[in-house]
Amino acid sequence: MTWLITGGAGYIGAHVVRAMTRAGERAVVYDDLSTGIADRVPDGVPLVVGSTLDRERVARALAAHRITGVVHLAAKKQVGESVDRPLLYYRENVEGLRVLLEAVTATSHVRSFVLSSSAAVYGMPDVDLVTEETPCAPISPYGETKLAGEWLVRATGRATGLSTASLRYFNVAGAAAPELADTGVFNIVPMVFEKLTQGEAPRIFGDDYPTPDGTCVRDYIHVVDLAEAHVAAARALQSSPGHSLTLNIGRGEGVSVREMIDLINAVTGYDRPPTVTPRRPGDPARVVASADRIATELGWKAKYDVRDMVTSAWDGWVRTHPGAARD
Numbered sequence: 001m002t003w004l005i006t007g008g009a010g011y012i013g014a015h016v017v018r019a020m021t022r023a024g025e026r027a028v029v030y031d032d033l034s035t036g037i038a039d040r041v042p043d044g045v046p047l048v049v050g051s052t053l054d055r056e057r058v059a060r061a062l063a064a065h066r067i068t069g070v071v072h073l074a075a076k077k078q079v080g081e082s083v084d085r086p087l088l089y090y091r092e093n094v095e096g097l098r099v100l101l102e103a104v105t106a107t108s109h110v111r112s113f114v115l116s117s118s119a120a121v122y123g124m125p126d127v128d129l130v131t132e133e134t135p136c137a138p139i140s141p142y143g144e145t146k147l148a149g150e151w152l153v154r155a156t157g158r159a160t161g162l163s164t165a166s167l168r169y170f171n172v173a174g175a176a177a178p179e180l181a182d183t184g185v186f187n188i189v190p191m192v193f194e195k196l197t198q199g200e201a202p203r204i205f206g207d208d209y210p211t212p213d214g215t216c217v218r219d220y221i222h223v224v225d226l227a228e229a230h231v232a233a234a235r236a237l238q239s240s241p242g243h244s245l246t247l248n249i250g251r252g253e254g255v256s257v258r259e260m261i262d263l264i265n266a267v268t269g270y271d272r273p274p275t276v277t278p279r280r281p282g283d284p285a286r287v288v289a290s291a292d293r294i295a296t297e298l299g300w301k302a303k304y305d306v307r308d309m310v311t312s313a314w315d316g317w318v319r320t321h322p323g324a325a326r327d
Contacts, residue, residue, distance in 0.1 A: 009036030181316020206279030250289025269326030
């Protein structure tokens with residue numbers, strides 16, 4: 001098959017492209033390069049620069065490369081920004097997906113569609129482990145757009161026979177290689193790196209949660225494991241026409257914010273204790289995936305642990321911040 005990977009020049013997208021091509025699948029990247037980096041696209045993989053809102057350009061890419069499946073990662077993804085700019089997020093994440101699906105279903109050769117979704121669809125679940133049956137109650141426009149995207153993909157599949165999968169990512173970290181590391185500073189690992197290398201204390205937003213050490217607990221997944229899950233989902237759809245999947249992508253293990261900061265200090269060689277500031281509105285105490293369904297459906301299981309994530313992410317950080325490395 002030949003897969004169009006939207007957002008394939010981004011942090012996660014580049015890892016999906018790498019995993020797909022190493023698995024023997026053909027890939028074409030479609031990215032507007034607003035946050036993606038063209039140099040992440042491997043030699044031999046075509047890059048089409050364009051927006052998913054541009055139906056004609058999408059349609060030309062689908063036809064020119066005889067695309068048979070789509071992995072859709074292109075989206076706006078910052079929760080705080082989505083609160084400030086909900087119309088932007090609904091346009092990019094929902095309307096962009098609708099336009100893409102319209103182009104996809106107008107062809108006769110695209111048979112599979114994998115959607116990048118998010119644990120943000122669950123909101124603030126009051127459960128020990130989040131299963132795919134846990135009620136969805138997103139608390140940000142970002143989470144709302146991801147849930148609406150799942151509905152749109154699932155409904156399109158039912159109406160047209162398109163095989164579909166919605167993959168709900170938990171907290172992604174790490175890198176397959178330093179040059180593929182996350183260049184944004186929006187998630188806990190790069191945020192702590194930034195504070196440490198600026199000579200500042202990392203921050204903990206609240207230490208009075210009902211958790212063992214009072215700080216929030218999250219499930220972290222290595223981006224390489226996440227990319228392999230995309231390959232497994234894509235191949236499952238390829239072998240089961242008309243199939244529909246909704247799957248959590250996580251390790252099923254919780255790590256507290258304080259534990260994560262302690263580990264980052266240890267891996268990086270810094271020794272800078274965190275400071276505690278007030279809670280951020282909307283932060284749930286604990287969000288940890290049940291990864292049972294994906295193991296059953298796809299035979300997939302995460303291979304890398306949290307230390308692997310931090311170590312590989314640090315190698316990428318040092319590559320772009322050479323003065324950060326400790327002697």
